[in-house]
Amino acid sequence: MVLDGLGLLRSNRVLRGLVMVEIFWSVAMVVYETFQPIRLGELLGDEARAGVWMGPVAAAGWAVFALGSGLAGLASRRIGVTRTAILARVLNGLGAVAMGLVVGPAALVVAYLVTYALHGAAGPMHNALLHRQATAGNRATLLSINSMTASAAFAIGAPLLGLLAAATSNQVAMVAAGGFSILGALCYLPARRAERVVRHEVDLTEGSPTTLG
Numbered sequence: 001m002v003l004d005g006l007g008l009l010r011s012n013r014v015l016r017g018l019v020m021v022e023i024f025w026s027v028a029m030v031v032y033e034t035f036q037p038i039r040l041g042e043l044l045g046d047e048a049r050a051g052v053w054m055g056p057v058a059a060a061g062w063a064v065f066a067l068g069s070g071l072a073g074l075a076s077r078r079i080g081v082t083r084t085a086i087l088a089r090v091l092n093g094l095g096a097v098a099m100g101l102v103v104g105p106a107a108l109v110v111a112y113l114v115t116y117a118l119h120g121a122a123g124p125m126h127n128a129l130l131h132r133q134a135t136a137g138n139r140a141t142l143l144s145i146n147s148m149t150a151s152a153a154f155a156i157g158a159p160l161l162g163l164l165a166a167a168t169s170n171q172v173a174m175v176a177a178g179g180f181s182i183l184g185a186l187c188y189l190p191a192r193r194a195e196r197v198v199r200h201e202v203d204l205t206e207g208s209p210t211t212l213g
Contacts, residue, residue, distance in 0.1 A: 016190075025126075029154060032099065039174065057109055093185075
């Protein structure tokens, strides 16, 4: 199954790009999954107090995650799935950068919630693009490869960012991770080109403009 999956990546440029997105995305996730409580503790000057804050903040994070997912669905009907995925990826990375730049605990919480909403927006669009490349026979394999790539990238990125933070500061590591993750939007370009081809073919077939959702 693994060999079959690797074969699909070699032969499918769109799929290869989608899986590569996870490398950049997972680095951004280190910011709002790992560095968020650490940075909050720095700003509050008390790790125990930061822990008290993180309970309701994390709960609110899942709420805005769901909101972001819903808004992404609405956006995709207007601008298409790939454009929505690219926009969410860029804005999510910028949100991670903002989390490293803000200087107050309230500002950090707001930046975290916005970034987590964009994280929620990116997920459904990314999965929709993956499913476009899948068939009934390889769907589970493709989703597993995507997930394993994300896990491996997080496992490698987290300690490297920890070393960077130790050598510089948590803020520098967060900004670097967020900036790096924005580059992942470029990996959606093959999917964007494929979407344009399909849209053009539909236009020729139907003889009228159409929006590919």
